[in-house]
Amino acid sequence: MQFPATLNPDRPTPALVGNGRLVTYLGASGYHDEAADGTPSMQEFVLAGRRGPGPTFPLISFGRLTRTILVDAEEVEPGDADQVLETETASLASRLLRDGVLESTRSLVLAHRNTFLVETRLTNNSDAEVGVVLRVRYALEEQHGVRFTVNRLGAGAEVGFEAGDNLGLIHLTTPDAEWQSEGDSALALTVSENLRPGQTLRLRVALTFSDRFEFSEPFDWSKRQAALSEHERWWREFWATSDLVTGIAEVDQTRNIALYTIACQATPWSIPPVLCREPWHGGVFHDELYPFLALLSAGHERLARRIPYFRLACLPRAVERGRGLGALYPWNSTEQGLERDPVGQWYTERHHLGAIAATAWFCFLYSKNPEVLEDIYPLLRECARAVEEFVLTTDARGKLVTAPCTDFDESAPPIAAGPFTMAAAAFVLSRAAEAAARLHRDLERAARWEDQARELQTNFPVDVEARRYAMPSGAPEHIAIAGYVAPFFVDDGSPYARNAVARLHADLQTEFGWKPGHSSVFDGTSWMWTAGHLAMCHAVLGNGHEALEAVMRGLSSTGRFLSPSEHLRADGSVAVPWFTTGVGAWLTGLHWMFARCDDNGDHLLDAVPESLQEFHFHGLRLSRGVSAAARVSGGCLEYLSLSSPVRQAFTFEIPTRFVEGTCLPKLGRVIALDTHWRVQVDLLEGPNDLVTPS
Secondary structure, X not given: OEEEOOOOOOOOOOEEEEOOOEEEEEOOOOOOOOOOOOOHHHOOOEEEEEEOOOOOOOEEEOOXXXXXXXXXXXXXXXXXXXXXXXXXXXXXXXXXXXXXEEEEEEEEEOOOOOEXXXXXXXXXXXXXXXXXXXXXXEEOOOEXXXXXXXXXXXXXXXXXXXXXXXXXXXEEEOOOOOEXXXXXXXXXXXXXXXXXXXXXXXXXXXXXXXEOOOOOOXXXXXXXXXXXXXXXXXXXXXHHOOEEEOOOHHHHHXXXXXXXXXXXXXXXXXXXXXXXXXXXXXXXXHHHHHHHHHHHHOOOHHHHOHHHHHHHHOXXXXXXXXXXXXXXOOOOEOOOOOEOOOOOHHHHOOOHHHHHHHHHHHHXXXXXXXXXXXXXHHHHHHHHHHHHHHHEEEOOOOXXXXXXXXXXXXXXXXXXXXXXXXXXXXXXXHHHHHHHHHHOOOHHHHHHHHHXXXXXXXXXXXXXXXXXXXXXXXXXXXXHHHHXXXXXXXXXXXXXXXXXXXXXXXXXXXXXXXXXXXXXXXOOOEEHHHHHHXXXXXXXXXXXXXXXXXXXXXXXXXXXXXXXXXXXXXXXXXXXXXOHHHXXXXXXXXXXXXXXXXXXXXXXXXXXXXXOOOEEEXXXXXXXXXXXXXXXXXXXXXXXXXXXXXXXXXXXXXXXXXXXXXXXXXXXXXXXXXXXXXXXXXXXXXXXXXXXXX
C-alpha cells in the first residue's frame, strides 16, 4: 500500500524505514533533515542492541545523512513537495521541486542486511540550462564510551567504531563520487553538472553497518538489483502471511501500516515501544506484549516468539535480581536483561511480570506444543515465585491482595490492590499452576499458586451497587480495570467484567478517541493504546458493535502517513510517533474480532457486528498452528477454510447466525450452544474447506 504525506499533514511525523536491526526516520527530502517535523532527534541511524556505557545504557547514534542542493549556485527552498511511503516494498519516495529542478529520491533499509540505500536524481524540468550541485554529508556525534575513526576515503569509504566489547565498521559506497574528510567525525561528497532541459544527474549512496553482532560486506552496487529482489522477496512473504479486508478503507490501511510499524522495529530480541534514542533508547517494557499478540494473531509466529525466548534467555539475571527468590525482571530492559531506566516510581511496578508471563503462555496457547511448554515453564515458575515473594500481601482485613506499588497509571501514587497488578498476579499464578500440572512438576507449589490466584480473584476491588470492577478507594478511574478481561483473562465474561468495560468505554471518551484515565495529565489527550485495549476487551466479551467503534475511533490519533502514535496531546500534536505498543493493542483487538484463541478454546467471527456485512480474510491464527480464511457477503458466510500444519482433530466456536444452513454438520460434530455452534472437525494437513459457495 502507499501512504502519502498528505495523510494527516497537520501532524508532522518523519518516515520510518528499518529491518528491526537498523532503523532510521527520514525527513521530507528522504535524508535526515536538519530541523525536520518537530522530531530531529529521531532522524539518525540506530542499531538495535548497540549501546554505550553507563547506568542507562544509551543507544548509540550512528550518525545522520543530510544533503544540500544548489541551483545556479544558490540554495533555493523547494516549492511543491510530495512523499509516499510504500509498505509493500518498505521504501520511501520523495519528490521536491525548486526553480524548475525536480529532486527525486528513493530511500530504504534492506530487509536482509544492515544497509541503507538512497538514490537521488536531479532533473532539469525547465526550458533553460541550469547548474546543479548535490552535496551529501555523513556526520557522527561524539558520545561517551564510543569511538569513531575514519579509516579510508574515496568511493568506498570506511569508518571504524568501538563501543565496549563491540567492534564494527561503517562502509560508505557510491559509484558516482568520492568521499572526502570533514574533520574527525564527518565525511562529505559532492557531484555537480550543468543540466540541459530534460537532463538528469544521479547520485547513489549505500551505508552498510557491520560489527560483531552482524557481519556484512560493503554494498556492491553492481549487485543492486539482486539485493533489491531479495529485499522485496522478504517483504512479499511477510505480507502474504495474512490479510484482512473489512471494507472500511481506513481500517484496512491502518492494519497495513500497523504491521509495517511493528515489523520495522521487531529486533532480534524483542519489540521496544519505538526504536530510537528518545524517549526510551530502545529498551523493552511490558509493552512488548501488545505487538507480540498482534504478530501472533496475524500468523507471524516466528517473529513473535522471539519475545518470550528473549525473556527466557534473561531469566538467570532476573532471578539474580530477585536474590534467588523469583524472577524480578527490570522495568526497562536492555538486551542483556539489565535495568536502564532512571530512578522513578516505575521501579515499584510489578504488573510487567504478568505481561512477560503472558507472552510465554500465549506462545504455548497458540501452538499447544508440549515442547514449547517445556521451554517456557521455568519462566512461568520463576515469575510465580516472584509474585509470591515481592507482590502478594494481606491487607488490614486479612485479605490476600497485592502490596502497594505503582499500578498501570504512573501518574498516580502507589496503591495496594491496584487492578492491573491484581489481574497480572492472578494470571501469573494460575498459568504457572496449569503449566506445572500439565508437566507434572512442582505439584505442591502449583496447588498453592492456584489457591492464591482464586483468592486474589475474590478480592478484586468492586463497586457492589454498580456490579462492576473499580479502582481502590481514592484512586482515579483508569483503563487498568480492563486488565481483568484483557490482556490477563482472569474474568472474561461476568457481569462485573462487562459493566466495568462498558463504564470505561463511556467515561474515558475524548474528542478524538479515549484517554487512559481521569488524572489531570490525561485531559484532552487521545490514546490509540486505550482504544486498542478497549477493542481487545470487547472482542473477548463478544461485543462486536463496541469493538468496531473502538477500532474506528483509534484511528483518530494517527499522524502523518497514518503513522501510529502513543497519543495526541491536548494541542493535537503527535507524541511518540511510530509507537508499537498502542498499535499492537489496536491490531490485536481488530484481529480478535474475527479469529482468536484463549484458554477456553478457539473462536471465529465472535465479535463481528451485524453492521459489517462484507469482509474477507486469510491467515489469521488460531491454536495448534491452524490458520483461518473466511469470506462474508451480504452478512452470509460464503467461504470458510482452516489450514492445518498436520492431520489433527480441531474444535472451534462460531456464532450461529453465520453457519445455520451451511454444510458444516455434515463435515463434523456440531454442538448447539445458546448463540454459537461448537464445531468439532478432523483436519487434514493443508487447507480444509468447510464452507464453500453453493
